[in-house]
Amino acid sequence: MHEPIRPLLDVSDLTVDIDGARVVDGVSFTVAPGEVMALVGESGCGKSLTAFAMLGLLPSVARRTEGRILLGDRDLATFSERQLRKARGKDISIIFQEPSASLDPLASVGSQIADAYRIHTGASRADAFEKARQMLVDVGIPDPDRRLDQFPFELSGGMCQRIMIAIALICGPRVLVADEPTTALDVTIQAQILDLMKKLVADHGTSIVLITHDMGVVADIADHVAVMYAGRIAEIAPVQDLFDHPAHPYTALLLASVPRLDVAPKADLATIEGSVPTPQEFGPGCHFASRCPLVTDKCRVEQPPLFAQGYGHRSACWHIDRIAEITGMLP
Amino acid sequence: MLRYVGERLLQAMIAIFGVLTIVFIVMHLSGDPTLLLVPQGASAEMIADLRRELGFDRPLWVQYVGYLNDLIHLDFGESVVQRVPAIDIVASRLPYTIQLAAGALTVAIGVGIPAGILMATRRGGWLDRVLTAVVVTGQSVPTFLSAILLIFVFAVTLGWLPASGIGGLSNLVMPSIALGALSMSTFARMTRISVADELSKDYVRAARARGLPMPKIIVRHVLRNASIPVISIAALEIGNLLAGAVIIETVFAWPGIGQLAIQSIQARDFLIVQVIVLLISFVYVITAVLADFIYAIVDPRIRLAR
Amino acid sequence: QSAKTTLTIDLPNEPATLDPHLQWNTDSYSVYRNIFDNLLTRDVSGEIVGQIATEWTYLDDTTIEFKIRDDVSFQDGTKLTAEDVAYSILRIIDPALKSPQLSQFNQIDTAVATDATTVKMTTKSPYPALLAQLVKLSIVPKAYMEKVGAQEFNVKPIGSGPYALGEWQKGVQTELKANDGYWRAKPPFETVVFRAVPDVSTRIADLKTGKADLIRDLSPDQTDSIKETENTKVLSVATERVGYMYINAQAGPTTDVRVRQAIAYAIDRSALIEALLQGYGAQVNIIGAPPVFGYTDEVAGYDYDPDKARELIKEAGAEGAKLEFLTSPSYSRALVEAIQQMLNDVGFDVSISASDQATFLKRRQGNPENAGSLAFGAWSCACQDADGIIFPLFRSGSQWAKYANPDYDALVDSARSTLDKDQRMADYKKAYEILREDVPGLGLYQAFAVYGANAKLNWEPTANESMFIMDMSWQQ
Amino acid sequence: MSDTHQVLEIRDVAVHFNGRSGLFGRSQFVVKAVNGVSLDIAAGETVALVGESGCGKSTLSNTIVGLQQPVEGSIRIAGEEVVGARGKALNDIRRKVQMIFQDPALSLDPRSTIGAAIAEPLIVRGIARGEALKSRIAKLLTEVGLRPEHADRYPHQFSGGQRQRVVIARALALEPALVVCDEPVSALDVSVRAQILNLLVALQKRTGVAYLFVSHDLSVVRHICDRVVVMYLGRFVEIADRDTFFANPKHPYTKALMSAVPEADPRLQRSRERLILTGELPSPSNIPPGCAFHTRCPLATEICSRVRPELTSRADGSTVACHHV
Amino acid sequence: MTLATLSTSLSARFRRIPLPILAVIAILITMVLLAALAPWIAPADPSRQDLFARLKPPGFVGRSGITYWFGTDDLGRDLLSRVLYGAGVSLGVALLSVIVSTLVGVSLGMIAGWFRGWVEVVIMRLVDIMMSIPAVLLAVLTVAVLGPGFLKLVLVLGLTRWPRYTRVAYGQTLQVANLPFIKASELAGAGAARILFHHVLPNIAGPVLVVATAEFGLMILTEAGLSFLGLGIQPPTPSWGSIMSVGREYVERAWWIVLFPGLSLFFLVFSVNLLGDWLRDQLDPRSRTR
Numbered sequence A: 001m002h003e004p005i006r007p008l009l010d011v012s013d014l015t016v017d018i019d020g021a022r023v024v025d026g027v028s029f030t031v032a033p034g035e036v037m038a039l040v041g042e043s044g045c046g047k048s049l050t051a052f053a054m055l056g057l058l059p060s061v062a063r064r065t066e067g068r069i070l071l072g073d074r075d076l077a078t079f080s081e082r083q084l085r086k087a088r089g090k091d092i093s094i095i096f097q098e099p100s101a102s103l104d105p106l107a108s109v110g111s112q113i114a115d116a117y118r119i120h121t122g123a124s125r126a127d128a129f130e131k132a133r134q135m136l137v138d139v140g141i142p143d144p145d146r147r148l149d150q151f152p153f154e155l156s157g158g159m160c161q162r163i164m165i166a167i168a169l170i171c172g173p174r175v176l177v178a179d180e181p182t183t184a185l186d187v188t189i190q191a192q193i194l195d196l197m198k199k200l201v202a203d204h205g206t207s208i209v210l211i212t213h214d215m216g217v218v219a220d221i222a223d224h225v226a227v228m229y230a231g232r233i234a235e236i237a238p239v240q241d242l243f244d245h246p247a248h249p250y251t252a253l254l255l256a257s258v259p260r261l262d263v264a265p266k267a268d269l270a271t272i273e274g275s276v277p278t279p280q281e282f283g284p285g286c287h288f289a290s291r292c293p294l295v296t297d298k299c300r301v302e303q304p305p306l307f308a309q310g311y312g313h314r315s316a317c318w319h320i321d322r323i324a325e326i327t328g329m330l331p
Numbered sequence B: 001m002l003r004y005v006g007e008r009l010l011q012a013m014i015a016i017f018g019v020l021t022i023v024f025i026v027m028h029l030s031g032d033p034t035l036l037l038v039p040q041g042a043s044a045e046m047i048a049d050l051r052r053e054l055g056f057d058r059p060l061w062v063q064y065v066g067y068l069n070d071l072i073h074l075d076f077g078e079s080v081v082q083r084v085p086a087i088d089i090v091a092s093r094l095p096y097t098i099q100l101a102a103g104a105l106t107v108a109i110g111v112g113i114p115a116g117i118l119m120a121t122r123r124g125g126w127l128d129r130v131l132t133a134v135v136v137t138g139q140s141v142p143t144f145l146s147a148i149l150l151i152f153v154f155a156v157t158l159g160w161l162p163a164s165g166i167g168g169l170s171n172l173v174m175p176s177i178a179l180g181a182l183s184m185s186t187f188a189r190m191t192r193i194s195v196a197d198e199l200s201k202d203y204v205r206a207a208r209a210r211g212l213p214m215p216k217i218i219v220r221h222v223l224r225n226a227s228i229p230v231i232s233i234a235a236l237e238i239g240n241l242l243a244g245a246v247i248i249e250t251v252f253a254w255p256g257i258g259q260l261a262i263q264s265i266q267a268r269d270f271l272i273v274q275v276i277v278l279l280i281s282f283v284y285v286i287t288a289v290l291a292d293f294i295y296a297i298v299d300p301r302i303r304l305a306r
Numbered sequence C: 001q002s003a004k005t006t007l008t009i010d011l012p013n014e015p016a017t018l019d020p021h022l023q024w025n026t027d028s029y030s031v032y033r034n035i036f037d038n039l040l041t042r043d044v045s046g047e048i049v050g051q052i053a054t055e056w057t058y059l060d061d062t063t064i065e066f067k068i069r070d071d072v073s074f075q076d077g078t079k080l081t082a083e084d085v086a087y088s089i090l091r092i093i094d095p096a097l098k099s100p101q102l103s104q105f106n107q108i109d110t111a112v113a114t115d116a117t118t119v120k121m122t123t124k125s126p127y128p129a130l131l132a133q134l135v136k137l138s139i140v141p142k143a144y145m146e147k148v149g150a151q152e153f154n155v156k157p158i159g160s161g162p163y164a165l166g167e168w169q170k171g172v173q174t175e176l177k178a179n180d181g182y183w184r185a186k187p188p189f190e191t192v193v194f195r196a197v198p199d200v201s202t203r204i205a206d207l208k209t210g211k212a213d214l215i216r217d218l219s220p221d222q223t224d225s226i227k228e229t230e231n232t233k234v235l236s237v238a239t240e241r242v243g244y245m246y247i248n249a250q251a252g253p254t255t256d257v258r259v260r261q262a263i264a265y266a267i268d269r270s271a272l273i274e275a276l277l278q279g280y281g282a283q284v285n286i287i288g289a290p291p292v293f294g295y296t297d298e299v300a301g302y303d304y305d306p307d308k309a310r311e312l313i314k315e316a317g318a319e320g321a322k323l324e325f326l327t328s329p330s331y332s333r334a335l336v337e338a339i340q341q342m343l344n345d346v347g348f349d350v351s352i353s354a355s356d357q358a359t360f361l362k363r364r365q366g367n368p369e370n371a372g373s374l375a376f377g378a379w380s381c382a383c384q385d386a387d388g389i390i391f392p393l394f395r396s397g398s399q400w401a402k403y404a405n406p407d408y409d410a411l412v413d414s415a416r417s418t419l420d421k422d423q424r425m426a427d428y429k430k431a432y433e434i435l436r437e438d439v440p441g442l443g444l445y446q447a448f449a450v451y452g453a454n455a456k457l458n459w460e461p462t463a464n465e466s467m468f469i470m471d472m473s474w475q476q
Numbered sequence D: 001m002s003d004t005h006q007v008l009e010i011r012d013v014a015v016h017f018n019g020r021s022g023l024f025g026r027s028q029f030v031v032k033a034v035n036g037v038s039l040d041i042a043a044g045e046t047v048a049l050v051g052e053s054g055c056g057k058s059t060l061s062n063t064i065v066g067l068q069q070p071v072e073g074s075i076r077i078a079g080e081e082v083v084g085a086r087g088k089a090l091n092d093i094r095r096k097v098q099m100i101f102q103d104p105a106l107s108l109d110p111r112s113t114i115g116a117a118i119a120e121p122l123i124v125r126g127i128a129r130g131e132a133l134k135s136r137i138a139k140l141l142t143e144v145g146l147r148p149e150h151a152d153r154y155p156h157q158f159s160g161g162q163r164q165r166v167v168i169a170r171a172l173a174l175e176p177a178l179v180v181c182d183e184p185v186s187a188l189d190v191s192v193r194a195q196i197l198n199l200l201v202a203l204q205k206r207t208g209v210a211y212l213f214v215s216h217d218l219s220v221v222r223h224i225c226d227r228v229v230v231m232y233l234g235r236f237v238e239i240a241d242r243d244t245f246f247a248n249p250k251h252p253y254t255k256a257l258m259s260a261v262p263e264a265d266p267r268l269q270r271s272r273e274r275l276i277l278t279g280e281l282p283s284p285s286n287i288p289p290g291c292a293f294h295t296r297c298p299l300a301t302e303i304c305s306r307v308r309p310e311l312t313s314r315a316d317g318s319t320v321a322c323h324h325v
Numbered sequence E: 001m002t003l004a005t006l007s008t009s010l011s012a013r014f015r016r017i018p019l020p021i022l023a024v025i026a027i028l029i030t031m032v033l034l035a036a037l038a039p040w041i042a043p044a045d046p047s048r049q050d051l052f053a054r055l056k057p058p059g060f061v062g063r064s065g066i067t068y069w070f071g072t073d074d075l076g077r078d079l080l081s082r083v084l085y086g087a088g089v090s091l092g093v094a095l096l097s098v099i100v101s102t103l104v105g106v107s108l109g110m111i112a113g114w115f116r117g118w119v120e121v122v123i124m125r126l127v128d129i130m131m132s133i134p135a136v137l138l139a140v141l142t143v144a145v146l147g148p149g150f151l152k153l154v155l156v157l158g159l160t161r162w163p164r165y166t167r168v169a170y171g172q173t174l175q176v177a178n179l180p181f182i183k184a185s186e187l188a189g190a191g192a193a194r195i196l197f198h199h200v201l202p203n204i205a206g207p208v209l210v211v212a213t214a215e216f217g218l219m220i221l222t223e224a225g226l227s228f229l230g231l232g233i234q235p236p237t238p239s240w241g242s243i244m245s246v247g248r249e250y251v252e253r254a255w256w257i258v259l260f261p262g263l264s265l266f267f268l269v270f271s272v273n274l275l276g277d278w279l280r281d282q283l284d285p286r287s288r289t290r
């Protein structure tokens, strides 16, 4: 599972500025074919921006200042808008956080799925619709013929999510970026979608970058996990390693916040004191310094690099050796 | 939906009735046409006689009941000035009004909407600035002035277009531009705002993520979504174009309803005014209901929202 | 150009009706007077002469007998007889017709055709202005009218005049076709088109671009550009219309005669005429113009004397008196503003109240309290008789009068009930003298009618502001 | 009924929406969002309401606080009838019940300060003004773990978790007897979610408030609730104590739900047996006859498509609506 | 408090004002200042006539030695002074009528959108009625019944324009009324008046603002149109509209009469529009988070 295959996606040093504030700061990770990389972290830490930056879809206020995004051996960061357009949907696709907002409310879902196919393959309308129908069957939507003519508002949230997935997958992309694809869905539908992704990975060797805040989902599907905090990667590790031996205070505290069977009902859950600094408040040192129980002066002034912790496991903390103090403090 | 239409039409009837009543009362409060009809120097008795013969001496409510009674029998009455059925007079003007309104709408929509789209997509760029200046010009030159300037330039100086009156398409050009300019600005602004709004929405980004080129996104997705406020404006503007063309029609000697309206108001030719008001509110109501239907066609959600 | 067979005339509005008994507004009669013949008319010098009538004699003070031509046919071929004339008279005085012109003819009691060429008419009392009024009486065909009814006649009129109605495009233009069998002569143009062009600037543009050959109601300021343009010229004529000020003698600060006199002294008539009218106006001392019977230049005027005016104001204790100046868009805004300034200069506080014509008339003719202090007016009775001017304007009890003076009333009453011209002239002179003293109104100038025309059009406009196409022709 | 009232008594409540479709509304239909449910909640109790998306949870919540009128049934809060109450009566009842909406960002007016938001109920009810009001706000803010000086800030200046606390502070300002929480934590990340849950529990311990807690996250439900109600297509299909519920879920839908919850432990999660539901999802405008779940139920038999199972009590105190338990 | 809330939120948001907007604000302030200071800075009495110095071009030196920088009008009055004084009248008419129609229109729109039911039907049908009556008709008749005058003009303009605001406010209120934070206020026990003025109004202010700025220029034009029909501000008081309506008769002979008020109006409308668009962007929550 940890064999060093040549990565399909190699993001390095990705940096995004908004109004002079560094909201994504030197993010690097690689994803091998058929692998799922989970990106987790507190709300607002820059996960979505990282995803947008990979496809060249940053909002107009944001600017990518640095970074390489190698897809195979081509660098998406150097692409013109025209080249990007050709790559989007075909080489690299994205599923957005909010499925109903990401579908044109006034176009039938069939046409939206088929459009993506026609653009990249030049297929005829009839062919594209046939392909779209096939995709609906693949994502497990019953009665696809009727659904193709329906509008997004006529579908439930889970169905919209699956439509988005169908659009993202119709051209057989090599990389799929999924930004919180299951938030706001109930668990039964969530399970269906996760199963679909697993099938994709298994059948087509697609690489997936999965953004989520649900540790259960991570546990279910991810191969590797990158934990982000305030624009930087705090820790990156194979999934089992991360759950077993978190090597960053933030990761440890995050995992501890999940309600578990062994925590008595209505007992206090572990939390992280304080709140995420805004990009304007970022100091020169470790961004987690303001909330870290292990903080020392060094943390405040000097940014920790990603230290290797084991095979494929790296963590950006000056005090990895003292992590046990945290795990010990936890209930 | 049928019930909705029924209800809507019933309300519309009541509204039209309200319009007629208000106009009736205010018109009559503002005086009757007798003094305008008699030659200078007519004596008081003569004026009183004529007033009595025309029926303007009766109490207001009697006149009103009489008017409603005629209306129920689809008798719209006769112009006191022209002594011809009011409905015939208005009907004779209708084709010209429709021509002019169509011309002006063509200018307003044909120029305004593309300009709005360009402004929205090039927001902040030089094209946006240039078009903004054009739009503002449309909004800041009084029509009576722009009309006469057009005449001086294109009719008197260049001799390209006829200065006044009806006739071929060439007669329609200048009035349409002069009348459409203001609406054009409104359409351009409204289109700019709503297209810009749509462009910032997630589905546009999603469409880009699918690999769709921008022009295609605009044509396929953005325009349809941005069209609702523009349709509302169009519905308002159509009513406006019918009656709002007073000055344009006067300057270009265009025999439309607007000119007839102001002349009849000034002449206190009540029954013509009433027919015009009836017509305008009718058009207004129809366009409003029609707009609702277009909403429902453009946006399938609206069907259920009722 | 001389080959042009169509004459195009831009009027401000379309004719309201073409039934000559129903409307008496300029735009209507400019058109229909070319379709119908009248009983009488005026020649170029302003004398009343026969048109359909060949001669007339007073049988007594209230009875008059007309001899009718026997060589006139209507445009449908039927012959015009005394029956038609009597019918036309009876029709217009029939209250059921609701003719707005009734007041001009209501002195007539009855008319009968005594034979094919004779009509006998009786009036209720001796009525000196009768002939002047009959100048406006058009003759309509009795048989046709009775056949088609008034409604139909209104849109398809038939008369005996030089032109027959061609096509009437409502709201756009009225086209007249020459009546080649016209009894007086062959009409000068095959077709005449009257267009409705409300805006004067547009009428000028039409004239300059050759779309129109004759336009009316120009303001003096606009004459320059027409004079400067090749192919166009300005035609003008002094008319019977008089520009005057009304001054309310029955309410407000102007009840004091000294205030009214002060107003008269304060207005610089020559400045108005020279600067604003650009000479298209002639100074008068009374409310009347030379073409009018009863006009006299022997009554002295008020010369421009602001100091005298201030003195009078002081005497009357009316410094800073608030005067409301009524006006409507029908009157020259520049004149009104200029007069306002002149009055303010001598110490009044004049405010202008503009409203639409209907409201203006309602106030002006309503009770004195609400009738403002001042108004500007341009009066023409189209009868060229002082009876049509100062009687309605100042005879107490009249709608317009905000003034009462029994001596004056006696004079104008006497002048309207005798046929003796000298007696009438004397009465009017006395009446004008009273008006000069009391100043319930003030004559300002004799108005000129100003037309713009194609340089090749021959036409001499007349004092009564009519547009007889028979008098026009293309220059050879 | 006895004199000792529960905080909330719901009896046979049904809420329907009128839907129309087709260009001219040819087809009219009724969405039976809530279809005859009954429930009691005692003071200091937390009851969870779980169920598939679209089953009527939010509709029921809105109905309880009077934002939605039921077509039938009765809702009493501290003994007073909500249904049909208007004006002052409704206003008085509303003192005793508050609601926390799903999305904190949307439930705060973006254009008024959070101080004003918290002050609103106090001002409107004339409870406090001037200095007293200020100190009251300060106290409430401290209680939910914010600082008094935050009162002058606008909602957009807070993080999602902080905003949710503001909403809670406002809901508690009037010291209600019942708070209806409609998915209060589903949009939050785990650490923030933990803060909110802790806060809710602490407040309940101190003030004895009762919660109706709508959620689709069963780990959260297990953590803070005393009783669980499972809803499916507008009806309750299972009601049980927490321990009974998690130890021994009975209704087949509940079982499917439980098996779909991912565990935050890769090893455990990947080795789990899961019950995947198949079959057509029925719509609330066209509820199938018999048991609404029978189209997707692994245990369905012929009787399920004919006879609707009633909620019946079981030995361990839970009530279940199923023919085959 | 609503206004205070709005203004604090505005000031918080507007700390960084882009340069073009600053320029526009400067233009507007200058115009307002010029209008307010007209009595002191105008070189002549705006109604002082000189019938022998009519229609003189810009730069003409009059008999009394004064220079007419903008030329003279058809009664020999100093055009510069008239444009300066006219600014006050035109701005005043536009501002007041926009305020009147905003107050009436927005209140009714909010009430209709909030209470729904028969209130909505009555108000919205009233809007239909008002929209169906040609504005000229109302203008002519109001002047006929009430007489002319500045305040009556404002009344006419306000009266004919409020339905537009009502439509906008109504549509927006329908949207806003369903937002959870409004429901939350309702649950807090807030009454309709409180909710409408404290919560709905600030949240629909953006679109209303756009309408109001667009209407602002339109009101000046409408006043001009009424002047053209002889029903506007009473002479000799100058307004840009009345100056232009006189000037149109002289576009060939004396172009300066329409040029100067026309240019002023262009700059005013331009500035107000830019400012309005910008304000709208600032108030729109979506554009803030973008």
Ligand SMILES: Nc1ncnc2c1ncn2[C@@H]1O[C@H](COP(=O)(O)OP(=O)(O)OP(=O)(O)O)[C@@H](O)[C@H]1O
Residues within 6 Å of the ligand: A018, A023, A042, A043, A044, A045, A046, A047, A048, A049, A050, A059, A061, A097, A279, E288, E289, E290
């Ligand atoms: N359009 C924008 N304008 C200004 N700031 C933005 C914009 N989009 C994002 N940000 C800021 O960038 C930071 C990162 O945002 P991002 O959307 O990537 O967060 P996230 O990790 O996806 O959070 P969540 O889990 O809530 O989706 C946040 O501080 C956010 O406020």
Ligand SMILES: Nc1ncnc2c1ncn2[C@@H]1O[C@H](COP(=O)(O)OP(=O)(O)OP(=O)(O)O)[C@@H](O)[C@H]1O
Residues within 6 Å of the ligand: D017, D018, D019, D031, D032, D033, D051, D052, D053, D054, D055, D056, D057, D058, D059, D060, D284
């Ligand atoms: N205003 C409405 N008009 C018509 N139908 C409605 C309305 N509100 C809700 N519904 C319908 O009622 C049903 C129940 O909706 P409700 O919002 O209560 O679901 P929920 O259980 O809260 O779902 P979720 O977990 O997705 O929030 C759904 O089918 C929904 O489509």
Ligand SMILES: [Mg+2]
Residues within 6 Å of the ligand: A047, A048, A049, A097, A179
């Ligand atoms: Mg995100």
Ligand SMILES: [Mg+2]
Residues within 6 Å of the ligand: D057, D058, D059, D182
């Ligand atoms: Mg819900």
Ligand code: NI
Residues within 6 Å of the ligand: E001, E002, E003
């Ligand atoms: Ni307040």
